[in-house]
Amino acid sequence: MDADVHESLRSINDLMPYLDAPWQRYITECRFTGIPGDPYVATAHGGRRADSWPADGGPPGSDYDLVRQHVFDEHNIDYLILTGHFYRLSTMPQSDFAVALMSAYNDWLIDTWLARDSRIYGSLQVALQDPAATAREIDRLGSHPQIVQIVLPCVAQLALGHPAYHPVYEAAVRNGLAVAVHPSSFSGSAASAALVGSHPRTYLEYHQNFALAYQAQLTNLVLEGVLDRFPEMRLVLLEGGFTWVPHLMWTLDAHWRSLQLEVPWLRRRPSEYILEQVTFGTQPVVVPDDVEHLIQVVQMFDGQDRLLFATDYPHWDFDSPTQFLPASVPTEWRRRILGSNALQLYGLPQPAEPAEAASARRAAP
Amino acid sequence: MDADVHESLRSINDLMPYLDAPWQRYITECRFTGIPGDPYVATAHGGRRADSWPADGGPPGSDYDLVRQHVFDEHNIDYLILTGHFYRLSTMPQSDFAVALMSAYNDWLIDTWLARDSRIYGSLQVALQDPAATAREIDRLGSHPQIVQIVLPCVAQLALGHPAYHPVYEAAVRNGLAVAVHPSSFSGSAASAALVGSHPRTYLEYHQNFALAYQAQLTNLVLEGVLDRFPEMRLVLLEGGFTWVPHLMWTLDAHWRSLQLEVPWLRRRPSEYILEQVTFGTQPVVVPDDVEHLIQVVQMFDGQDRLLFATDYPHWDFDSPTQFLPASVPTEWRRRILGSNALQLYGLPQPAEPAEAASARRAAP
Numbered sequence: 021m022d023a024d025v026h027e028s029l030r031s032i033n034d035l036m037p038y039l040d041a042p043w044q045r046y047i048t049e050c051r052f053t054g055i056p057g058d059p060y061v062a063t064a065h066g067g068r069r070a071d072s073w074p075a076d077g078g079p080p081g082s083d084y085d086l087v088r089q090h091v092f093d094e095h096n097i098d099y100l101i102l103t104g105h106f107y108r109l110s111t112m113p114q115s116d117f118a119v120a121l122m123s124a125y126n127d128w129l130i131d132t133w134l135a136r137d138s139r140i141y142g143s144l145q146v147a148l149q150d151p152a153a154t155a156r157e158i159d160r161l162g163s164h165p166q167i168v169q170i171v172l173p174c175v176a177q178l179a180l181g182h183p184a185y186h187p188v189y190e191a192a193v194r195n196g197l198a199v200a201v202h203p204s205s206f207s208g209s210a211a212s213a214a215l216v217g218s219h220p221r222t223y224l225e226y227h228q229n230f231a232l233a234y235q236a237q238l239t240n241l242v243l244e245g246v247l248d249r250f251p252e253m254r255l256v257l258l259e260g261g262f263t264w265v266p267h268l269m270w271t272l273d274a275h276w277r278s279l280q281l282e283v284p285w286l287r288r289r290p291s292e293y294i295l296e297q298v299t300f301g302t303q304p305v306v307v308p309d310d311v312e313h314l315i316q317v318v319q320m321f322d323g324q325d326r327l328l329f330a331t332d333y334p335h336w337d338f339d340s341p342t343q344f345l346p347a348s349v350p351t352e353w354r355r356r357i358l359g360s361n362a363l364q365l366y367g368l369p370q371p372a373e374p375a376e377a378a379s380a381r382r383a384a385p
Numbered sequence: 386m387d388a389d390v391h392e393s394l395r396s397i398n399d400l401m402p403y404l405d406a407p408w409q410r411y412i413t414e415c416r417f418t419g420i421p422g423d424p425y426v427a428t429a430h431g432g433r434r435a436d437s438w439p440a441d442g443g444p445p446g447s448d449y450d451l452v453r454q455h456v457f458d459e460h461n462i463d464y465l466i467l468t469g470h471f472y473r474l475s476t477m478p479q480s481d482f483a484v485a486l487m488s489a490y491n492d493w494l495i496d497t498w499l500a501r502d503s504r505i506y507g508s509l510q511v512a513l514q515d516p517a518a519t520a521r522e523i524d525r526l527g528s529h530p531q532i533v534q535i536v537l538p539c540v541a542q543l544a545l546g547h548p549a550y551h552p553v554y555e556a557a558v559r560n561g562l563a564v565a566v567h568p569s570s571f572s573g574s575a576a577s578a579a580l581v582g583s584h585p586r587t588y589l590e591y592h593q594n595f596a597l598a599y600q601a602q603l604t605n606l607v608l609e610g611v612l613d614r615f616p617e618m619r620l621v622l623l624e625g626g627f628t629w630v631p632h633l634m635w636t637l638d639a640h641w642r643s644l645q646l647e648v649p650w651l652r653r654r655p656s657e658y659i660l661e662q663v664t665f666g667t668q669p670v671v672v673p674d675d676v677e678h679l680i681q682v683v684q685m686f687d688g689q690d691r692l693l694f695a696t697d698y699p700h701w702d703f704d705s706p707t708q709f710l711p712a713s714v715p716t717e718w719r720r721r722i723l724g725s726n727a728l729q730l731y732g733l734p735q736p737a738e739p740a741e742a743a744s745a746r747r748a749a750p
Contacts, residue, residue, distance in 0.1 A: 063647050179585075220544075224644040225608045228637060232597050243590045263635060266678065267628040272593060274671040278702065279589040282428050306639040308685070313631065316681045320673070337643065 021362040022091055022100040022341075023301055024202070024258050024330035027133055028081035029054075029125075034132075038124035046117065055108050055121070060223045064336040072334030080334035081105070084136060091333050092139065095341050098359075098371035099139050102129065103258065106145040107173035107204045115149035122147040122154070126161055134166040141366065143171040143200055151184055155191035162195025168366045169197050173204030174233045174260060181237075181244030193250050198365060200256040201237065203230045234260030235268055238298065242272065245285040247293040254365060258301035259332060266320035269294055295321065299365055302357060303330040303339045311346040324353040328362045386727040387456055387465040387706075388666055389567070389623050389695035392498055393446035394419075394490075399497075403489035411482065420473050420486070425588045429701040437699030445699035446470070449501060456698050457504065460706050463724075463736035464504050467494065468623065471510040472538035472569045480514035487512040487519070491526055499531040506731065508536040508565055516549055520556035527560025533731045534562050538569030539598045539625060546602070546609030558615050563730060565621040566602065568595045599625030600633055603663065607637065610650040612658040619730060623666035624697060631685035634659055660686065664730055667722060668695040668704045676711040689718040693727045 029035065032054050036044055046052070058067075072080035072090065081087065091097050106125050112118040122145050129142050144167055146154045161167055170192050178184055180201070192199050220226045234257055241247060241255065272290035280286065286293075300323070308314055318324060331338050341358055363370065394400065397419050401409055411417070423432075437445035437455065446452065456462050471490050477483040487510050494507050509532055511519045526532055535557050543549055545566070557564050585591045599622055606612060606620065637655035645651065651658075665688070673679055683689060696703050706723055728735065 064644055220605070220608075222608060222644070222647040224640050224647050225604060227644070228604055228608075228640050229601060231632070231636060232601055235600075236594060236597055239590060239593055240585070243585075243587060243593075261632070261636060263632040264629055266673070266682070267596070267626070267632060270628055270671040270673045270679075271596060271626060274669065275589050275593050279429055279587070279592070282587040282589050304639065306635040308631070308635045308638075310685075313681075313685045314635075316678075316685075317631070320675075320678045320681075 021329065021359045021368075022095075022097045022331045022333070023256070023328040023362055024103050024303060025087065025091055025100045025333045026081045026105055026335065027087070027102045027129070028079045028105055029128070030076075030078040030082045034128055035121065035124040038127040039120055043117065043120045043124075055106065056111055057108075060226050062336070063223045067336050069334050069336060069338055084133070087333070088137070091331060095331070097331075097341070099141060099362075099368060101141045101143065101168060101362075101366070102133055103143045103171050103200065103202055104129070104145055107171055107202055109145055110148040110173050110176050111204075112147075112149070115147065118147040119150050119153045119157075123157055123160075126157065130161070130164060130166075134164070138166070139371075141166050141168045141368070143167070143169045144197070146170055146172060146188060148172065148176045148178075148185060148188065151187045155187045158188070158191035158195055158197065162191070162197055167197065168368075169200045169256060171200045171202055171258075174201050174230065174237060175204060179237065179240040179244070181240035181242075181246050183244070186246065186249070189246060189250050189253055193252050196367075198254040198256050200258055201234070201260070202258045203233070203260065230259065231261040231264055235264055238268065238294070239272060242290045242293050243283055243286070245283070247297050248286055248288070251297070253297060255298045256301070256328065256365070257298060258330060259303055260300070261304075261306070262300040262302070262321075262323060262327060263306060263314075263317050265294070265300065265323070266317060269321060295326075299326045299328055299361065301330040302327050302344060303332040304337045305339060305344050307346055311348050314346070315349060318353070324350075324356055325361060327357045328365070329358045386694065386724045386733075387460075387462045387696045387698070388621070388693040388727055389468050389668060390452065390456055390465045390698045391446045391470050391700065392452070392467045392494070393444045393470055394493070395441075395443040395447045400486065400489040400493055403492040404485055408482065408485045408489075420471065421476055422473075425591050427701070428588045432701050434699045434701060434703055449498070452698070453502070456696060460696070462696075462706070464506060464727075464733060466506045466508065466533060466727075466731070467498055468508045468536050468565065468567055469494070469510055472536055472567055474510055475513040475538050475541050476569075477512075477514070480512065483512040484515050484518040484522075488522055488525075491522065495526070495529060495531075499529070503531070506531050506533045506733070508532070508534045509562070511535055511537060511553060513537065513541045513543075513550060513553065516552045520552040523553070523556035523560055523562065527556070527562055532562065533733075534565045534621060536565040536567055536623075539566050539595065539602060540569060544602065544605040544609070546605035546607075546611050548609070551611065551614070554611060554615050554618055558617050561732075563619040563621050565623055566599070566625065567623045568598070568625065595624065596626040596629055600629055603633065603659070604637060607655045607658050608648055608651070610648070612662050613651055613653070616662070618662060620663045621666070621693065621730070622663060623695060624668055625665070626669075626671070627665040627667070627686075627688060627692060628671060628679075628682050630659070630665065630688070631682060634686060660691075664691045664693055664726065666695040667692050667709060668697040669702045670704060670709050672711055676713050679711070680714060683718070689715075689721050690726060692722045693730070694723045 068080040074083035125145050134142050269291035276290050433445040439448035490510050499507050634656035
């Protein structure tokens with residue numbers, strides 16, 4: 021199971037059939053070509069796998085056949101979850117337009133990808149500038165059987181725990197959807213920059229600092245009481261790393277013990293919310309010199325039960341399901357991280373046994 | 386050895402004798418009462434130990450006798466290092482005034498504290514708005530035998546690795562001084578706020594997020610090549626925690642492996658600079674439910690050789706040297722963290738053997 025594959029529009033024109041006439045005119049007359057891009061030059065080979073560019077000239081992730089080949093066929097993946105690249109939508113100041121694009125994109129996602137292959141699941145894009153419209157959108161499409169989550173940018177206009185966003189979480193819970201968070205360029209630079217006082221001058225530092233945004237957002241979501249208020253909410257932190265989780269749990273618990281006067285709404289200590297409601301994408305797995313250290317860190321938060329394998333296709337730092345974990349990681353962990361954790365989280369059926377495995381089993385004595 | 390004790394002015398008037406007449410008039414006529422304070426209400430009992438308020442009405446940390454009693458006498462400390470509260474100086478937009486206050490404060494520190502007790506060592510305050518003036522100040526006082534380091538705020542106007550600050554590091558190295566970093570309220574809020582999009586609304590979250598600023602600054606100092614450029618520079622990260630260090634080393638190394646094209650000036654991988662040039666204050670030590678996990682994390686970066694015990698007196702989250710580490714931590718680690726790491730880092734002499742220990746030794750067969 022692959023928890024993070026990025027589908028892409030060929031161009032903004034793909035959304036035209038899903039937009040009302042005034043927005044179609046708005047796009048055409050204003051020569052709008054797409055939502056805001058990334059401020060950093062992705063020095064990692066343009067940020068995409070070299071072989072992921074379709075022959076038809078579209079961007080990586082825009083061609084179904086290539087995604088099927090690169091993910092399903094080459095890596096024996098049974099299911100994948102699409103997360104798009106559209107989370108930057110939440111940064112657009114013209115919020116009515118953003119709301120129109122959100123709905124158009126979600127309709128396009130269902131028609132173009134989900135209707136085509138039942139092994140593909142999708143994430144609804146949101147427009148956090150307008151939480152009420154986003155909640156309505158989640159109610160409009162949340163019951164689609166292949167929609168399993170909403171996806172938020174890791175930095176938005178307000179901290180993700182802000183009360184303004186609670187209606188969005190409420191709608192996700194009401195529709196049985198998980199809430200995923202994915203790195204987004206909006207303030208990916210400005211935020212890590214603001215933290216230290218100046219913008220990182222490399223893509224390396226900018227990328228490294230995604231993990232800071234995740235630590236800050238998870239802290240905020242816990243302390244603002246979002247996880248307490250929505251005990252059924254399942255938070256999926258994609259591409260923000262996980263080796264910082266023990267540090268965050270311990271320091272949050274320690275601060276909470278001393279300062280809980282300020283957060284009377286928390287009925288449990290912070291680490292309990294994290295352990296019960298949060299899962300983490302594996303990609304990218306970092307492997308220290310001593311692999312035993314990685315195993316120890318995973319054990320510190322029982323990560324074997326709350327990590328989800330992801331390739332991050334078609335991004336440059338693609339992880340392969342057979343190579344992403346060092347050989348010394350227990351086989352049972354591998355089974356959970358590669359499949360059963362995600363099946364359980366998203367409530368998906370056990371995939372049909374592959375034909376060759378089934379015949380091999382039948383042939384066995 | 387206590388690596389972090391905060392001395393305090395009784396009032397700004399303490400600096401009057403050390404200022405030129407125009408600045409004395411400036412203070413009096415403008416009714417200036419002190420450098421910018423903390424934007425957060427310290428809900429932790431006002432942020433200070435209840436018993437640290439002197440009888441004379443001055444602020445905690447302003448009375449030598451009380452500091453002597455609370456640190457040296459009650460806790461068998463041989464040496465302590467003062468770090469002040471003056472790092473907020475670097476936030477003042479009126480930079481000439483900040484430079485004058487910096488020099489006045491450093492002179493006051495030497496006269497009031499260092500001259501009084503040879504067991505007390507001091508940190509020079511800086512005014513990072515004016516790196517050239519700060520470098521001159523370091524040259525002016527850096528050879529004082531009880532000055533062992535300079536102390537920077539954990540968030541300044543620019544990221545700490547910015548080339549504008551290199552003359553400050555160069556001066557510290559030239560004078561054989563360590564470079565300490567301490568949390569500071571300047572942008573302690575604005576920074577962690579900016580990271581996620583809105584200001585934390587509790588002191589708890591604000592305090593929790595100091596560790597984010599430290600991770601961002603250490604990342605920046607390594608990637609900007611400061612530690613490479615000044616191989617003799619010793620960086621001392623006080624009160625920013627340390628349980629995040631393995632995570633940071635592994636992720637930095639992984640990003641560097643993929644993206645080193647951008648940082649050709651790094652001659653070694655990031656973790657090597659950290660392991661060779663950085664030490665971490667212990668305070669506050671967070672203890673997970675399973676103490677073995679803390680020991681594992683310390684081992685992952687050989688923290689037993691690069692942690693410095695600190696009480697953080699007179700702050701609310703004071704750590705006692707006998708209680709700060711769980712009983713199961715190896716005795717040899719305790720010896721290093723409580724003393725020999727700091728003696729070696731700062732080049733201090735082995736303290737004289739206490740009289741009773743010496744007599745006990747003589748009495749032994």
